[in-house]
Amino acid sequence: MNYFIEQTINGITLGGLYALVALGYTMVYGILMLINFAHSEMFMLGGYIGLLSLKVLSDPSLAEDVGLGFLEPAQAFFNSGTIGFILMLVVTFLVSGALVGVVGMITERFAYRPLRKAPRLAPLISAIGISIFLQNAVLLWVSSKQLPYSRADGTSFVPVKTAFTFMGVEVSTMQVLIIVTSITLLLALDTFIARTRVGRAMRATAQDRDAAGLMGVDVNRVIMLAFFIGPALGAVAGIFNGMYYGSVKYNMGFIPGVKSFTAAVIGGIGNLRGAMLGGFLLGIIESLASGFISHAYRDVIAFIVLIVVLVVRPGGLLGESVTEKV
Amino acid sequence: MARSTRLVLAVALALALALLAIGCGSNDGGTTTTAAGTSTESVEVVIGIGAPLTDGAVALGQGMVRGANLAVKEANESQELIDLGITLSTVEGDDKGDPTTGGNVAEQFASNQNLVAVMGHLNSGVTRVAVKVYAQNDILQVSPANTAVDLTIPRSNANYFRVCANDGVQGPAAADYASKAGFKTAYVVDDSTPYGEGLADAWAAQFEANGGTVLGREKTADKDTDFKALVTTIKAQNPELVYYGGIYNAGALLSKQLKEGGVAVPMMAGDGVFDPEYIKLAGAANAEGDLCTSVGLPTDQMPKGQDFIASYDAMYPGEAMAAYDAYSYDAAKVIITAIVQVAKDMGADKLTTPEGKKAIIAATQGISFESVTGTVSFDENGDTNNKAITVYKVVGGAWTPEKM
Numbered sequence: 228m229n230y231f232i233e234q235t236i237n238g239i240t241l242g243g244l245y246a247l248v249a250l251g252y253t254m255v256y257g258i259l260m261l262i263n264f265a266h267s268e269m270f271m272l273g274g275y276i277g278l279l280s281l282k283v284l285s286d287p288s289l290a291e292d293v294g295l296g297f298l299e300p301a302q303a304f305f306n307s308g309t310i311g312f313i314l315m316l317v318v319t320f321l322v323s324g325a326l327v328g329v330v331g332m333i334t335e336r337f338a339y340r341p342l343r344k345a346p347r348l349a350p351l352i353s354a355i356g357i358s359i360f361l362q363n364a365v366l367l368w369v370s371s372k373q374l375p376y377s378r379a380d381g382t383s384f385v386p387v388k389t390a391f392t393f394m395g396v397e398v399s400t401m402q403v404l405i406i407v408t409s410i411t412l413l414l415a416l417d418t419f420i421a422r423t424r425v426g427r428a429m430r431a432t433a434q435d436r437d438a439a440g441l442m443g444v445d446v447n448r449v450i451m452l453a454f455f456i457g458p459a460l461g462a463v464a465g466i467f468n469g470m471y472y473g474s475v476k477y478n479m480g481f482i483p484g485v486k487s488f489t490a491a492v493i494g495g496i497g498n499l500r501g502a503m504l505g506g507f508l509l510g511i512i513e514s515l516a517s518g519f520i521s522h523a524y525r526d527v528i529a530f531i532v533l534i535v536v537l538v539v540r541p542g543g544l545l546g547e548s549v550t551e552k553v
Numbered sequence: 554m555a556r557s558t559r560l561v562l563a564v565a566l567a568l569a570l571a572l573l574a575i576g577c578g579s580n581d582g583g584t585t586t587t588a589a590g591t592s593t594e595s596v597e598v599v600i601g602i603g604a605p606l607t608d609g610a611v612a613l614g615q616g617m618v619r620g621a622n623l624a625v626k627e628a629n630e631s632q633e634l635i636d637l638g639i640t641l642s643t644v645e646g647d648d649k650g651d652p653t654t655g656g657n658v659a660e661q662f663a664s665n666q667n668l669v670a671v672m673g674h675l676n677s678g679v680t681r682v683a684v685k686v687y688a689q690n691d692i693l694q695v696s697p698a699n700t701a702v703d704l705t706i707p708r709s710n711a712n713y714f715r716v717c718a719n720d721g722v723q724g725p726a727a728a729d730y731a732s733k734a735g736f737k738t739a740y741v742v743d744d745s746t747p748y749g750e751g752l753a754d755a756w757a758a759q760f761e762a763n764g765g766t767v768l769g770r771e772k773t774a775d776k777d778t779d780f781k782a783l784v785t786t787i788k789a790q791n792p793e794l795v796y797y798g799g800i801y802n803a804g805a806l807l808s809k810q811l812k813e814g815g816v817a818v819p820m821m822a823g824d825g826v827f828d829p830e831y832i833k834l835a836g837a838a839n840a841e842g843d844l845c846t847s848v849g850l851p852t853d854q855m856p857k858g859q860d861f862i863a864s865y866d867a868m869y870p871g872e873a874m875a876a877y878d879a880y881s882y883d884a885a886k887v888i889i890t891a892i893v894q895v896a897k898d899m900g901a902d903k904l905t906t907p908e909g910k911k912a913i914i915a916a917t918q919g920i921s922f923e924s925v926t927g928t929v930s931f932d933e934n935g936d937t938n939n940k941a942i943t944v945y946k947v948v949g950g951a952w953t954p955e956k957m
Contacts, residue, residue: 371606
């Protein structure tokens with residue numbers, strides 16, 4: 228029983244990461260009917276920028292080297308204890324999320340918007356191009372090596388501690404951090420889309436872009452916003468991925484990208500709550516498959532689930548039965 | 554509309570050019586190393602270096618390039634080659650540790666008429682594909698690092714040699730050490746590559762023959778980063794040791810996640826993790842006490858080791874030596890020795906002809922010389938006769954040789 232709970236918690240943690248990334252796929256698909264293959268690179272960029280930010284914020288001598296010596300008082304606070312550490316994480320999320328969000332907006336402006344009226348295959352190819360471009364940019368400008376996600380002295384950013392014991396199962400600080408943050412962000416996004424004017428504009432654009440435009444919605448701004456929020460959430464997942472598993476690499480986005488896309492499809496692509504559900508489901512299935520059947524077969528089992536879902540409910544678990552727009 | 558399209562094009566072009574410039578910049582002086590100031594009538598002979606340079610075990614691959622280039626540079630400066638009228642140059646091929654990419658690299662090498670031999674590859678899985686291409690084109694391959702047993706036994710490619718001991722030697726030696734050190738139970742994981750699988754199999758068989766118990770066996774992928782669920786499984790089995798067959802990239806993360814997940818036992822692995830990168834990636838505190846085996850004896854304890862280290866540091870100031878730099882140096886020396894011998898027998902101008910290439914392969918079989926890694930010579934299968942294995946342990950954040 229303990230073993231089952233432990234694997235489930237592993238799965239929820241992994242699922243939280245998938246859900247954060249899956250949202251980016253599903254939002255863009257909902258509005259533009261575009262599978263944004265460059266999204267996995269946003270996850271990767273988030274990991275790298277997060278690592279840089281964490282290093283600069285936690286290490287006074289490094290900050291001085293890059294001309295940010297004035298940060299010293301803040302650094303003393305960041306390194307002082309739990310509250311300081313959480314604040315440092317928040318700053319890192321904001322920095323990385325904002326920068327990656329801007330990168331997302333730039334890709335939309337230069338790689339997708341010129342092709343909005345083109346056949347649907349064209350932006351898809353453009354997306355693959357952006358993905359290759361970003362990977363190679365990091366490969367050449369940063370490093371071809373796998374970089375450890377650690378402080379200057381080689382220790383992890385998050386001290387490995389058992390946060391609490393739940394029914395005889397030890398839950399680590401990192402797991403609590405990931406689960407709490409991802410659920411908070413998901414709830415916040417859900418409220419934002421459901422309750423605010425901008426959220427309503429987004430839903431309207433997703434339903435019918437032209438009609439929304441005629442009703443006075445600035446469609447371009449809505450699309451820009453989707454391309455900011457998605458990558459920003461992806462960046463948060465990238466940072467967590469680095470801290471949880473311990474490294475970043477220029478091609479680290481590919482596999483989580485494919486998995487998160489799968490999660491979005493399981494939940495019903497285009498549906499935000501579906502992406503969240505699909506993410507957690509996929510994470511838990513993978514973890515349990517690895518724990519109870521075989522680690523080598525976890526992907527096989529995860530994709531069998533995908534096929535079964537698509538056979539039973541072709542639109543995904545929460546997918547609306549959309550009549551094909553011709 | 555037209556204006557914005559032009560703007561887009563301009564930005565895209567600028568970015569592409571910037572990338573290109575960076576790309577070229579970082580390759581300067583790396584891709585082709587030719588000795589300057591040689592006479593014009595010298596024959597140009599090319600040696601291919603096949604290694605993972607941007608993906609896979611990058612630290613080991615880049616070390617291979619450094620080791621081989623050092624040997625080629627020394628040879629080009631030697632009077633013997635100048636007298637024979639040979640200019641050696643090297644060409645790098647990035648196999649990314651991936652068999653498919655490795656096959657493409659091999660085809661590329663084979664299309665180069667002046668290329669007579671290949672120093673590489675690192676991964677046994679890559680060699681399995683590449684060696685066939687070399688065999689068809691009479692290109693000699695000398696690997697500094699392949700350890701999968703079936704590459705040489707049974708011998709299927711006469712053009713293939715290696716200067717390191719294979720897993721049939723390494724796996725059992727590592728298991729013997731583990732048993733002697735008092736480990737009774739182990740959990741065995743591999744990365745599903747020919748190298749990792751073969752090594753883990755050989756280790757597990759010997760460990761059980763020594764009376765140890767293998768509590769479980771699991772396969773992962775060589776590019777995996779998530780071992781959390783596996784760690785929970787291993788924790789439930791409570792082994793005294795975890796054996797990992799694979800490369801440092803994934804291995805370091807497994808070690809880190811094991812320790813963080815509460816499995817406070819050492820992880821043992823093969824030569825694929827014998828690199829400072831492993832300790833950096835895992836975190837020194839997590840890696841402390843981890844074990845690995847590597848082929849040969851420590852370089853600084855070899856008779857010619859100190860000279861090698863001195864000339865290495867002179868050529869690559871500030872670069873740390875990786876596991877296969879010395880072996881790559883020796884593998885390149887094997888190739889150079891064979892080239893020199895054929896040039897003496899047939900004349901330098903015959904080197905790049907089909908007969909010359911065949912003669913180079915034939916000459917390699919009989920080579921024997923003293924070098925950095927010990928006596929370099931080959932048995933009837935193309936395996937090295939130098940079968941020494943050293944066990945290393947992470948002590949104080951560095952790999953330290955253990956007494957066997």
